[in-house]
Amino acid sequence: MDIFSLIPQFGGVLYTVLAFVVALSVIVAVHEYGHYIVGRWSGIHAEVFSIGFGPVLWSRMDKRGTRWQVALLPLGGYVKFMGDSNAASGKDETAMEEITEQSPEELRRTMHGAPLWARTATVAAGPVFNFIMSIVVFGLIFWSQGVSREPLTVGSLNPLPGTVQGLQDGDEIVAIAGIATPDFDDQTTWREFTRSLPVEPELDYTVVRDGETIEVPAPWLFPPLIQQVSPRSAAMDIQLKAGDVITAVDGEPIFAFAQLKEFVESSDGRPLLLNVWRDGVDLEFALAPRRTDEPQSDGGFVTHWRIGIVGGMMLEPATVPAGLWDSFKGGARQTVRIIEGSLSGMWHMITGAISTCNISGPIGIAETSGAMASQGAQNFIFFIAVLSTAVGLLNLFPIPALDGGHLVFYAYEAVAGKPPSDKALRVLMGIGITLILSLMLFSVSNDLFC
Numbered sequence: 283m284d285i286f287s288l289i290p291q292f293g294g295v296l297y298t299v300l301a302f303v304v305a306l307s308v309i310v311a312v313h314e315y316g317h318y319i320v321g322r323w324s325g326i327h328a329e330v331f332s333i334g335f336g337p338v339l340w341s342r343m344d345k346r347g348t349r350w351q352v353a354l355l356p357l358g359g360y361v362k363f364m365g366d367s368n369a370a371s372g373k374d375e376t377a378m379e380e381i382t383e384q385s386p387e388e389l390r391r392t393m394h395g396a397p398l399w400a401r402t403a404t405v406a407a408g409p410v411f412n413f414i415m416s417i418v419v420f421g422l423i424f425w426s427q428g429v430s431r432e433p434l435t436v437g438s439l440n441p442l443p444g445t446v447q448g449l450q451d452g453d454e455i456v457a458i459a460g461i462a463t464p465d466f467d468d469q470t471t472w473r474e475f476t477r478s479l480p481v482e483p484e485l486d487y488t489v490v491r492d493g494e495t496i497e498v499p500a501p502w503l504f505p506p507l508i509q510q511v512s513p514r515s516a517a518m519d520i521q522l523k524a525g526d527v528i529t530a531v532d533g534e535p536i537f538a539f540a541q542l543k544e545f546v547e548s549s550d551g552r553p554l555l556l557n558v559w560r561d562g563v564d565l566e567f568a569l570a571p572r573r574t575d576e577p578q579s580d581g582g583f584v585t586h587w588r589i590g591i592v593g594g595m596m597l598e599p600a601t602v603p604a605g606l607w608d609s610f611k612g613g614a615r616q617t618v619r620i621i622e623g624s625l626s627g628m629w630h631m632i633t634g635a636i637s638t639c640n641i642s643g644p645i646g647i648a649e650t651s652g653a654m655a656s657q658g659a660q661n662f663i664f665f666i667a668v669l670s671t672a673v674g675l676l677n678l679f680p681i682p683a684l685d686g687g688h689l690v691f692y693a694y695e696a697v698a699g700k701p702p703s704d705k706a707l708r709v710l711m712g713i714g715i716t717l718i719l720s721l722m723l724f725s726v727s728n729d730l731f732c
Contacts, residue, residue, distance in 0.1 A: 297652055297655070297656070298648050298649060298651065298652030299648060299652075301648070301651040301652045301654070301655035301662065302644075302647065302648035302651040302652065303356045304651075304655075305647075305651045305662070305665065305666045305669060306356060306357070306358075306647075306651075306669075307333055307334075307356055307359075308666055308670075309412065309415075309666065309669055309670045309673050310333055310358055310359040310673075311333055311359070312411050312412060312415045312670065313359075313408045313409070313411060313412050313670075313673060313674070313677070314331060314332075314333070314359045314360065314361050314408065315331075315411065316407035316408045316409075316410060316411025316412070317361045317404055317405070317407055317408045318331055318348075318361045319407070320403050320404050320407035321361070321363060321393075321400075321404040321407075322346075324396065324399075324400035324403055324404055325390060325391060325396065325400060326363050326364070326391060326392070326393055326396050326400060326401075326404055327346075327347065327348075327363065327364040327391040327392070328348045328361050328362070328363050328364075329347070329348065329349065329362050329363065329364055329366075330348070330349050330351065330360070330361065330362040331348055331349070331350045331351070331359075331361050332351045332352075332353055332359050332360050332361075332362070332369075333351070333352050333353065333356070333359045334352055334353035334354060334355050334356045334357070334358070334359060335353050335354075335355045335357065335358060335359075335360075335369070336353050336354040336355040337353060337354045338351045338352070338353050338354075339351075339352050339353060339354055340352045357644065363392065363393035363404075364377075364381070364391055364392045364393065365377055365378050365381060365392030365393050365394045365395065366393055366394075370683045370711060370715070371393055371405075371688065372707070372708070372711055373394050373704060373707070375704065378392065378394060378395070381395070382395075398692060398695060398696060401688075401692060402689065402692045405685050405688045405689055405692070406685065406689060408674075408677060408685050409673075409674035409675070409677045409678050409685055410674070411674075412670045412671065412673050412674030412677075413617055413670075413671060413674045415667065415670045416613070416616075416617045416620070416667040416668070416670045416671040416674070417610060417613040417614050417616075417617050418610070418613065419613070419663060419664070419666070419667035419670075420612065420613030420614075420616040420617060420664075420667055421606075421609045421610035421611075421612065421613030421614075422609070422613075423613075423660060423663070423664060423667075424604060424609040424612045424613060425603075425604050425606055425609035425610075427601065427604070428601030428602055428603050428604050429467060429601060429602060429604045430466040430467055430599040430600070430601055430602075431454075431599065431600045431601060431602050432465060432466065433454050433455060433456050433463055433466075433490075434454070434455045434463050434466045434599055435452065435453065435454050435455070435599060435600040436449050436450065436451050436452060436453045436455065436597050436598075436599070436600065437451065437597070437598045437599055437600035437601065438451060438597065438598045439451065439596065439597050439598075440507055440525075440594070440595075440596050440597065440598065441525075441561075442501055442505055442507070442527055442559075442596055443527055443529060443559040443562075445483075445484075445500075445501040446484060446499050446500070446501070447500055447501065448487070448498030448499045448500050449487060449489065449498060449500045449597065450491065452491070452600070453487075453489040453490070453491050453498075454489060454490040454491075455487055455488070455489050456488050456489065456490060456495070457487070457488035458479060458485055458486075458487055458488070458503065459479055459480055459485045459486060460486070460488075461475065461478055461479065463475065466599060476503065476504070479503065481502065481538055481540065482502065483501065483502060483537040484499050484500070484501060484502070485499070485500065485501075485502060485503070486498070486499060487499070487500045500596070501537070501596050502537055502538050502596070503595055503596060504538060504539045504540065504593060504594075504595060504596070505527060505537060505538065505539065505593075505596050506527060506528040506529070506536055506537070506538065506539050506541065506542045506593065507525075507526075507527050507539070507593060507594055507595075507596065508522055508523065508524055508525065508526045508527070508528070508591045508592070508593070508594075509524060509591075509592050509593055509594030510524055510591070510592040510594075510657065510661070511523065511524060511590060511591055511592075511653075511657070512590035512591065512592070513649060513650040513653035513654060514590075514646060514649055514650060514653065515572070515588070515589065515590020515591075516569040516570060516571060516572055516588075516589045516590055517569065517589045517590040517591045518590055518653055519569070520567050520568070520569050522558065522567065522591065523560065524657065525560070525561075526558050526559070526560050527558065527559040527560075528542055528556050528557065528558055528559075529557045529558065529559050529564075530556070530557035531545040531554055531555070531556060531557075532545070532554060532555050533555070533557075539593035542593075546571045546587055546588065546589055547571075547586055547587050548587075549570075549571050549587055550587070551570055551571055551572070551573070551587060552570065553568050553569065553570045554568065554569060554570070554571065554589075555567075555568050556568070556569065569589055571587040571588055571589050572587070572588060572589070572590070573585055573586075573587060573588075573637075574586055574587070574588040574590075575627075575630075575636040575637060575640055576588075577623045577626060577627065582626070582630070582635075583626070583627070583630050583635060583636045585636065617671050620668055620671045620672070621671060621675055624671075624672060624675055625675075627640055637732075638724075638728070639728055639732035641724070641725050641728050642725060642728065642729060643722065643724075643725030643726040643727075643728060643729045644722075644725070644726065644729070645726060645729035645730070646725075646728070646729045647669070650665065651665065681714045681717055681718065682707075682710040682711045682713060682714025682715075683711050683714035683715050683718060684714065684718070687710070687711075687714055691707070691710075
């Protein structure tokens with residue numbers, strides 16, 4: 283084998299690993315900083331703030347006596363508070379005895395000697411900071427994108443093969459095929475409008491151009507144009523790209539994305555031959571659709587055959603600046619939707635309604651990180667925000683050793699008036715760590731065999 287033929291593959295692996303490390307490090311840093319800063323505000327002293335585990339690559343001590351470090355294994359991080367025996371905030375009984383003998387002031391600075399409210403706020407801050415990060419990132423993305431101008435206005439036209447294009451940049455589209463265009467941002471009305479359009483290769487568009495209302499021919503609004511390729515999909519595996527236009531399936535010419543969807547959904551998983559137009563060049567690809575569990579608006583899931591592409595319009599709408607407050611409200615709604623979808627997905631996996639292959643492990647997350655990074659900075663940043671929400675939610679699960687497990691212990695303490703015994707905590711923490719490792723092994727097996 284020619285060793286130089288492995289260089290592109292090796293480069294792809296490095297790119298994927300680098301994207302994964304960057305994504306995870308950002309999320310971990312935000313999560314752990316939430317613990318650290320709220321702990322500091324609450325009077326709890328942090329001894330170590332670590333990104334990664336294992337041998338320390340770099341460290342420095344700040345003026346407050348906290349050692350900031352970067353470790354070799356970038357699969358997480360931790361804040362070790364005074365009195366902790368490990369990264370999971372287990373109690374160091376020997377250290378606590380020594381601190382108790384020193385003074386009440388020193389005891390108050392430990393995680394285990396602080397008031398219940400301070401411990402609860404410090405532990406909850408990690409997931410909360412993950413959610414805040416997601417809201418801010420989503421909000422800034424929505425703000426930078428702006429909102430569509432009304433009426434629907436052509437910002438730019440996507441190149442399509444062999445079509446008559448009468449539209450121009452700046453045209454205000456007031457009707458298509460004689461049907462008035464509704465508010466583009468009203469999704470319900472817009473869906474009803476698009477369903478009512480005749481499905482034909484060419485339609486008449488009524489536009490306002492330079493103050494004059496005219497009628498021009500233009501292609502079907504939703505051609506088989508690839509706007510985005512989903513990570514770890516059949517389309518990604520054969521290297522379909524955003525901007526590709528699928529012109530035929532199994533030799534049958536198509537002009538609408540809905541036609542492509544019909545071919546894929548009726549394939550029953552058999553391979554399809556795609557004719558693809560890319561930057562003026564005609565190409566051929568073969569791929570087999572895969573069964574995919576898709577969330578629905580009612581919280582359920584429906585399984586379809588999919589190839590892993592997202593379609594788009596034959597034009598990019600012109601936009602106007604969005605309000606910052608409305609953008610952040612949209613960011614909050616997006617974060618809530620991810621949480622609801624994740625919880626719904628977990629429930630449907632537990633009940634057997636959908637496959638447990640929907641759980642991805644570190645390999646799958648790394649592959650997705652690399653795929654999203656390859657599609658541009660905005661897609662990669664959006665993915666980091668999605669992953670931040672997932673990490674925040676996972677840490678709230680009531681499993682000992684996770685933040686949610688500690689919050690359960692604190693709830694018990696609030697009700698019972700005393701914390702669980704040290705022996706009980708050790709047993710429960712051992713169970714929690716076993717559950718986490720089991721979940722990790724299960725997710726890795728999914729990455730390898732699903």
